[in-house]
């Protein structure tokens with residue numbers, strides 16, 4: 046790692062490249078968790094070094110439950126990334142969040158299973174604080190950027206993360222609404238948990254593509270509709286990302302940057318050598334803070 050990269054963008058469905066990323070090089074990064082979703086493009090955007098990763102691969106070949114999330118975050122940390130903006134397609138569970146709108150969610154409900162969701166284990170016990178699953182500073186910066194890009198933007202909301210790949214039944218959609226969820230998608234977890242364990246500031250820019258299947262007068266969601274809505278709206282999300290890159294919040298004093306201090310209970314000396322080596326980019330700051 047030779048420099049820090051202030052922002053990485055994880056582009057979701059329909060967001061497979063980052064126009065305006067200048068002088069980009071593509072990096073193939075090997076990780077202890079296998080290869081990331083794709084080669085990571087690093088270039089300059091809005092005057093800042095920015096990394097771009099296509100979450101499902103540039104040809105959209107990886108299912109939400111197959112995503113190599115630990116590899117993705119290990120690779121981003123290895124590159125020196127400090128903040129991550131995730132761009133995601135979501136279904137709306139509320140009338141007010143209409144297709145074409147952007148939302149910066151504030152909460153998550155986990156309905157996924159069987160996805161590797163932590164860097165801890167194998168002798169390293171840790172429990173991150175996750176009451177606020179998104180970085181508050183990044184959320185505000187993403188909101189401001191999305192508004193400046195000209196989108197209709199909503200602040201906050203609860204994103205329920207389902208396993209997929211099938212969309213919900215009507216009964217599930219009504220259940221999620223009854224729980225108070227506002228948005229539904231398949232990818233924000235374990236992403237947000239791994240970002241916090243990796244001490245990255247992380248927020249999601251959610252692009253509403255459909256009304257899932259609860260709405261009485263709208264057709265039930267299908268993938269073709271999602272992609273058509275994304276195609277019509279991706280330029281606004283890309284503009285929001287460009288504006289965000291030029292207006293990043295400060296990292297100094299942000300709790301995300303030191304999340305491991307209150308998470309790992311064991312003395313540093315007790316961390317097995319193999320774990321230190323495997324998680325070197327993730328643990329470096331925490332290990333050095335104790336020397």
Ligand SMILES: CSC[C@H]1O[C@H](OP(=O)(O)O)[C@H](O)[C@@H]1O
Nearest residue numbers: 057058109133134230231232271
């Ligand atoms: C193509 S519809 C379902 C798919 O789109 C969303 O992915 P992402 O968050 O990467 O934009 C959703 O979570 C599903 O994975």
Ligand SMILES: Nc1ncnc2[nH]cnc12
Nearest residue numbers: 134135136229230257266
């Ligand atoms: N209705 C929906 N359910 C799950 N993931 C989605 N991504 C976009 N729309 C979705």
